[in-house]
Amino acid sequence: MGIEIAGIKMKNPVMVASGTFGFGEEYSELYDLNRLGAIVTKSVTLLPREGNPPPRIVETPAGMLNSIGLQNDGLKVFLEKHLPYLSKFTVPVIVNVAGETLDEYVDVVKALSKENRVDGIELNISCPNVKKGCMAFGIDPKLTEELVKAAKKASKKPIIVKLSPNVTDITVIAKAAEKAGADALSLINTIMGMAIDIKTKKPKLAMITGGLSGPAIKPIAVRMVWQVAQAVKVPVIGIGGIMTAEDAYEFMLAGASAVQVGTANFVDIESPLKIIEGLKKYI
Amino acid sequence: MIQENCRIVDHSQLAPRYFKIVFSSDHIAKTARPGQFVNIRVSNELTPLLRRPLSIHQSDPEKGTFTLLYETIGYGTELLSKKLVGSELNILGPLGNGFEVVNDIALLVAGGMGIAPLGFLAREAIKSKKDVYCFIGAKNEGLVLCEEGLKSLGAKVTVATEDGSRGEKGLVTHSLEKFLKDFRLTIDGKRLTIYACGPRPMLKAVAAIAAQNNFECRVSMEAYLACGIGACKGCAVDTIEGYRMVCKDGPVFDAKGIKWE
Numbered sequence: 448m449g450i451e452i453a454g455i456k457m458k459n460p461v462m463v464a465s466g467t468f469g470f471g472e473e474y475s476e477l478y479d480l481n482r483l484g485a486i487v488t489k490s491v492t493l494l495p496r497e498g499n500p501p502p503r504i505v506e507t508p509a510g511m512l513n514s515i516g517l518q519n520d521g522l523k524v525f526l527e528k529h530l531p532y533l534s535k536f537t538v539p540v541i542v543n544v545a546g547e548t549l550d551e552y553v554d555v556v557k558a559l560s561k562e563n564r565v566d567g568i569e570l571n572i573s574c575p576n577v578k579k580g581c582m583a584f585g586i587d588p589k590l591t592e593e594l595v596k597a598a599k600k601a602s603k604k605p606i607i608v609k610l611s612p613n614v615t616d617i618t619v620i621a622k623a624a625e626k627a628g629a630d631a632l633s634l635i636n637t638i639m640g641m642a643i644d645i646k647t648k649k650p651k652l653a654m655i656t657g658g659l660s661g662p663a664i665k666p667i668a669v670r671m672v673w674q675v676a677q678a679v680k681v682p683v684i685g686i687g688g689i690m691t692a693e694d695a696y697e698f699m700l701a702g703a704s705a706v707q708v709g710t711a712n713f714v715d716i717e718s719p720l721k722i723i724e725g726l727k728k729y730i
Numbered sequence: 731m732i733q734e735n736c737r738i739v740d741h742s743q744l745a746p747r748y749f750k751i752v753f754s755s756d757h758i759a760k761t762a763r764p765g766q767f768v769n770i771r772v773s774n775e776l777t778p779l780l781r782r783p784l785s786i787h788q789s790d791p792e793k794g795t796f797t798l799l800y801e802t803i804g805y806g807t808e809l810l811s812k813k814l815v816g817s818e819l820n821i822l823g824p825l826g827n828g829f830e831v832v833n834d835i836a837l838l839v840a841g842g843m844g845i846a847p848l849g850f851l852a853r854e855a856i857k858s859k860k861d862v863y864c865f866i867g868a869k870n871e872g873l874v875l876c877e878e879g880l881k882s883l884g885a886k887v888t889v890a891t892e893d894g895s896r897g898e899k900g901l902v903t904h905s906l907e908k909f910l911k912d913f914r915l916t917i918d919g920k921r922l923t924i925y926a927c928g929p930r931p932m933l934k935a936v937a938a939i940a941a942q943n944n945f946e947c948r949v950s951m952e953a954y955l956a957c958g959i960g961a962c963k964g965c966a967v968d969t970i971e972g973y974r975m976v977c978k979d980g981p982v983f984d985a986k987g988i989k990w991e
């Protein structure tokens with residue numbers, strides 16, 4: 448079950464996805480985090496972010512829309528509070544980084560590079576819920592390349608680039624990230640969606656649009672992983688609607704070396720553990 | 731906090747869309763505090779996907795059971811209403827901060843299903859020798875819950891129905907306002923806290939009444955939840971200190987801190 452991705456050694460190929468697991472504190476009350484392949488933290492930005500006005504989430508068939516807006520305490524609190532907490536565990540920590548500008552990304556990446564407890568960095572260039580930056584990088588191959596190059600220059604830590612599905616051809620972005628030196632690619636982030644309350648005739652989310660996650664997006668995610676795995680040589684991490692070991696194995700058949708579990712954490716706290724256990728049958 | 735399969739030991743209909751359900755769980759029954767809630771997986775299918783939050787209405791640590799009251803308003807609660815005694819559902823709980831009973835007088839204001847967490851609070855407040863006044867608001871007589879139960883515990887109960895079929899006619903906030911006019915003169919120095927749960931417009935009105943009278947006020951807020959434990963930042967409520975999470979920082983908040991507009 449053990450694997451090594453982008454130089455990060457994991458006990459098993461099952462990580463928890465950014466934004467669905469906070470910084471691990473809440474979940475650590477419920478099980479031993481060391482059982483996971485790795486923890487990918489909530490996106491960390493240079494400065495604290497308040498997030499978007501509520502309502503921020505709404506359930507949809509076999510999925511949910513969210514427009515959290517990258518609410519987080521910022522780099523300083525991450526380094527002073529969240530990272531020391533994670534240091535109590537031995538599980539690999541991959542810090543997800545987001546920003547509005549290239550410099551913001553680079554500043555955070557630089558600071559994280561000095562931390563022993565950070566095993567890898569995942570660049571979130573795919574959040575659909577903020578006005579500036581983030582997904583703007585991930586839908587443009589040139590900006591993707593520039594950003595990944597700058598991050599690689601700023602850090603010796605493994606850099607994983609998290610791709611957006613909200614593009615015409617995901618392989619173009621994937622190749623740009625690989626060319627710039629990405630050590631691995633993770634995909635997919637949420638798919639832009641929208642829901643309207645037909646009684647009030649108003650959007651159900653305050654921000655109008657949000658990111659769709661959960662089982663509803665799995666076929667799209669599997670397809671994109673399959674496309675990207677053929678287009679690049681670096682390892683691919685599959686994300687999107689994984690609820691069971693069978694779902695995870697499906698991603699592996701499509702070319703993923705490992706997976707991340709997101710929305711399933713909300714449905715069943717133990718789903719990553721059940722997926723790890725269940726995968727033993729297949730790999 | 732624990733996630734476990736809990737057996738349904740009782741399930742009954744109280745009114746056309748109101749239900750009472752009792753689960754067995756030693757852990758939740760022993761640790762739950764008034765104002766806390768559980769997050770229930772009502773189906774093992776992919777729709778509805780997320781858990782549904784319901785407040786703990788009563789807990790019996792000796793028997794190892796806890797009770798919920800709920801209203802069927804959509805797919806999830808409809809599914810829940812069809813579950814049979816003896817079957818098991820996966821439950822995460824107890825969650826949230828809960829109410830704190832500090833002052834001598836506790837004045838409880840419930841709108842509709844808002845009685846769910848307040849019933850538990852009334853019981854605990856009476857146990858700790860507080861004076862408990864309950865205001866129960868409902869659309870009509872058939873939807874008034876817990877009146878007899880609260881009276882027999884020793885609470886002073888006022889009922890208000892919108893159609894006047896039981897108790898005072900009108901909104902419960904109106905009854906509260908009327909009551910406070912005289913009552914506030916009689917409490918000589920004793921401290922009073924208002925606790926409210928119900929639809930947001932009602933909470934806003936209660937908060938305004940509390941502010942006018944200079945009473946402390948705690949409200950139990952609602953939002954859509956995903957994780958239920960503070961990890962996803964999905965359940966934001968806007969407060970004067972910024973966004974706070976209903977599931978972790980709440981559901982109980984100081985009414986003064988909420989941005990009601």
Ligand SMILES: Cc1cc2nc3c(=O)[nH]c(=O)nc-3n(C[C@H](O)[C@H](O)[C@H](O)COP(=O)(O)OP(=O)(O)OC[C@H]3O[C@@H](n4cnc5c(N)ncnc54)[C@H](O)[C@@H]3O)c2cc1C
Binds near residue numbers: 778981
């Ligand atoms: C902390 C907390 C405690 C709660 N305690 C209780 C309780 O003790 N008893 C009880 O009956 N209910 C309680 N609720 C509300 C209950 O969770 C919802 O009614 C339930 O989740 C609805 O699920 P559904 O699938 O039946 O409805 P859905 O199909 O999800 O929704 C039906 C309709 O109701 C609206 N709606 C649903 N949930 C909410 C919400 N949370 N806020 C605003 N609008 C909503 C939707 O927009 C939709 O129009 C509580 C909620 C919270 C957050």
Ligand SMILES: Cc1cc2nc3c(=O)[nH]c(=O)nc-3n(C[C@H](O)[C@H](O)[C@H](O)COP(=O)(O)O)c2cc1C
Binds near residue numbers: 513515609956
């Ligand atoms: C509530 C919520 C918050 C999220 N926040 C982030 C985030 O901060 N950064 C990020 O890169 N992805 C974020 N995501 C995307 C997930 O990491 C994942 O890519 C996506 O949800 C698809 O996987 P899933 O279907 O298993 O949830 C978030 C997803 C959800 C549902």
Ligand code: FES
Binds near residue numbers: 958962
């Ligand atoms: S529901 Fe996830 S933080 Fe409240």
